[in-house]
Amino acid sequence: MNQMKTIINKYTLIICGIVASLTACTEDYQPKPKGFFRIDLEDKNYLRYENTECPFVFEYPAYTTIQPSPKDPCWMNLYSKKYNATLHLTYRNVSKNMEQVIGESIRLTYEHASKADGIDEQFFSIDSSNVFALMFDISGDAASDLQFIATDSADHFLRGALYFNVSPNEDSLAPLHNYFKEDIVHLIETIKWKE
16 A cells, blocks of 8 residues: 555656646747857958959959869969858850850859759949849859859950858858958959950
8 A cells, every 4th residue: 555655646746747847838938049150250451363364354352272173273262261162263265155154154053943042143243344144143042142144245254152061051151241241342342254
C-alpha cells in the first residue's frame, strides 16, 4: 500500500508540473530574431587603375586588392579580404559582336532571377567619356548582389559581378550591399576608354 501511495504521489507531481508549465506563460511567446555581426565600414578612398595592356582606366576602392587573371591581363578581381567579397571584372573588345555579348551578359544576370526577389536596372550615360552602362541591383538571397555592363557602344565592353563569399542572406549583407553599390557606381562613373 505504501508503494502504491509513492507511485501516485510521483504521478501527481509530474501532472502538477506539466499543468503549471502550460499555464505559467500567459503572454504569447516569440523567440528573438537572429542577430547579425556589426560591420565597421571604412571611409571611402579610391585608387586609379591603369594598365598599359588594357584600353581603359577607372577608380577602384582602396580597401580592395587587384588580382589579375592569368588568362587575360584585362580580366581581374577586386578582392576585399576584410569584407570577404570579390568584384569580378572582364573586358572584351567587341567591334563585331556587341549585341551578342550584351545579350549574353544580360542572360547571365537574369539567371539569378530564380533566387532573387527582384532585379532593378539603373542606366548610366556619361557622354564626356563615352560610357554607357547598365547596373543590375539584385535583391533577395541570390548569389550575386550587383552586376553591371559598361560599353562605348562600338568597341569596348566591361562586365562586373559582385559576389560575397558567404551564404546569401539579404538581411545580414544589406549594409555591405549598399557600401559596395556606391563603389561600383563610382567605378562606372570614372571609366575612361583609351584610344
